[in-house]
Amino acid sequence: AMMMGANPGATELLLNLAAGIALLLWGVRMVRTGMTRAFGAQLRRYMSGALRNRFSAFLAGIGVTALLQSSTATAMIVSSFAGRGLIVGGAAIAVLLGAGIGTSITAQYLSLDLHWLGPLALILGVIGFFASESGMPRHVGRLLIGLGLMLLSLEMIIAASTPMRDAPGLAVVLQPLEREPLLGVLIFALLTWLSHASLATVLLAASLAKAGTVDATLAVALVVGANLGTAISPLVASAGQPPAARRAQLANLIARVIATLAVLPFLAQLPQWLGYASSDATRLAVNAHTAFNLALALIFLPLVAPLEKLARRLLPDPPAAENAAKPRYLDKSALDTPSVALAAAARETLRLSDAVSRMLDDTMTVFSRDDAKLAKAVEQADDTVDGLHEAIKLYLTEISKHGLDEAESRRYVDVLTFTTNLEHIGDIIDKNLMELAQKKIKNKLAFSKEGLGELTGFHHRVAANLQMACNLFMSGDVKLARQLLQEKADLRAAEQLAAESHYQRIRDGRTESIETSSIHLDIIRDLKRINSHLTAVAYPILEQAGELTATRLRADERPDTTSQQLLGGNSKTGRAGVA
Structure with a gap:
């Protein structure tokens, strides 16, 4: 008073x-x-x-x-x-x-x-x-x-x-x-x-x-x-x-x-x-x-x-089917507890990764079967990926307003980075790979048997790396991070071998290889880009463990001799951490 x-x-x-x-x-x-x-x-x-x-x-x-x-x-x-x-x-x-x-x-x-x-x-x-x-x-x-x-x-x-x-x-x-x-x-x-x-x-x-x-x-x-x-x-x-x-x-x-x-x-x-x-x-x-x-x-x-x-x-249950683009685990009541909210965001991110994984799996089916209807479905699936990515991003923004400690801040960056990379992968599949598929279907082109086998093998390796990246995202295991970066180096070597094999078929005058040359090489290029987005999850884990200098693995963690031989003995190119 x-x-x-x-x-x-x-x-x-x-x-x-x-x-x-x-x-x-x-x-x-x-x-x-x-x-x-x-x-x-x-x-x-x-x-x-x-x-x-x-x-x-x-x-x-x-x-x-x-x-x-x-x-x-x-x-x-x-x-x-x-x-x-x-x-x-x-x-x-x-x-x-x-x-x-x-x-x-x-x-x-x-x-x-x-x-x-x-x-x-x-x-x-x-x-x-x-x-x-x-x-x-x-x-x-x-x-x-x-x-x-x-x-x-x-x-x-x-x-x-x-x-x-x-x-x-x-x-x-x-x-x-x-x-x-x-x-x-x-x-x-x-x-x-x-x-x-x-x-x-x-x-x-x-x-x-x-x-x-x-x-x-x-x-x-x-x-x-x-x-x-x-x-x-x-x-x-x-x-x-x-x-x-x-x-x-x-x-x-x-x-x-x-x-x-x-x-x-x-x-x-x-x-x-x-x-x-x-x-x-x-x-x-x-x-x-x-x-x-x-x-x-x-x-x-x-x-x-x-x-x-x-x-x-x-308030009865709606008769309509669940909207796949609608988030399921982003719990607004958990925002006051950042550790719980970040776990919810990570769980939703795994759901996002499942959607991207299905798109990636269907991509090879489209190319092998010339399935135009499935190509349209893959393009529509990117809307689901975009919707989930946007929801997770907004949820993470809300989490950041509540004050994060050091460990929570690192996890926040990890989740945001991985969701962003997954969204980029969805865009590559939708805007690049499906465009190549439509071109192949429209022009009634066919890969050679050897060429399709190489593309399928390359695709399987990238799909396996997606699952490995998801496991690494949840576990943060340093050994798994090393393995994922090793896969990046091995995939680069496999790309070189696939390109050489493809050019050899062109020199041999194989009609299918000549007609599909640009599509074949662009598919490998896009799959390699997808793999680069996946391996990004390994860098902060290895950096925190002190195993990275700039963007390279430390000398005692270089690839084994098998990888060196695969890459023609070029030790500089063979380092797993080279971008």
Whole structure:
């Protein structure tokens, strides 16, 4: 109150109140971010293991939300699990019923008189944050700073709200709300939806009640509105996801709408009923939040099966086949935990590699059978590759916004580089190889038996290297990286031998070889380009292991004598790392 001067005006009061609310929202976000980065992977494992039945799922919802301090974050994790079929029946709804109680637990201890805890949390948090460049101390420090900011913001809100009782301008705004508490319900439902933080809006309502800015009935109405709005946020955030991922959110919203409608006629009596537990204004608001969620759980936990059935009827599974270009593993709820999100991106990248692998396999079939229909299908498959690449790239961009440690940054670059190279391979197949195939089909050209055998063998080696590159991408094995670079050198030698053999057939006057000469050589050139994109995954692994100098393998890792002989004994050309 001292910061605002002796007679603050309505504008200054509202500005200070808004600043307190903004700090509260930022504190909640910092606590959630610190918790997810420090323990996010463990919390997700715990939740996935607790989804066996509705009761263990309910308890998981309470525990995870009490730690994350965000029922919306819990709801998004549930959405991702449900979308991948990892939650059976009404367990997802039970988690969300528990999440409401989880926020109640947090609201209860934050509403206590903890003047000493805020400064202590800030001091310890800053020490922990600056004590480490990355890792657990920094994440826990962020969490403690967020907790300290939340407690500080509550004091700011109370200090800004207390003079509002006597501000005539603001009385004009507040009096209609006290006469029409339903309007307060709707305003706080909207505020909670926009802020994605029911805990913050409940604590705001408690602070306004403690300052005497709102009466007891309106404080309870604001809390009811916050509990309604908290079900809207995750449902809107999951828009565009499959129906299975959204059903629990819809069921939670239906349950909270029913509970809100049931409570509205008794808003005037609720302060009196809740007053038996505590007459303190702050505790009244927080107890209203706790009572609402306990009642919600008691009524609807036994009814999760019919709720799930109703949600399934309202959001049925689509009859159409799955869109292959639509990402399957990019879990938005994991973005606050970069290690988990990067694993999801890597898994989606393997799906992208499968699509590229199918394109590569079909390519040789097109050339050997002159299959124009399959050529068109390969060209269309590149749209799937482009779609998945774009989705992974955007997801990685979101991950990068959450702050990565050194290991996470390396993995981020690895995933981004490999997906980009896979997309380039898809383009080479679509825009180069399929164009050559169409030319061969249109002109009714045929390869010689020997020429087709050479192309098929060359293709098989590149296809095998694609699988090796995928294994290397996931394992990071140094030995496998050496082998992949060795394959690059061997393939270059095989290209030279294939070209010499082809030119010999031309000198012998083989008609097929003369007619298909440019196509034959261009196919080998494009397959070699594809292989170069694949072997790019090996360089950072060998560089980190200290086995690269510039772009060459160290002297003690040169190819064996068999490779030297294959390349005509040219040791300079034979080094596996030469580009």
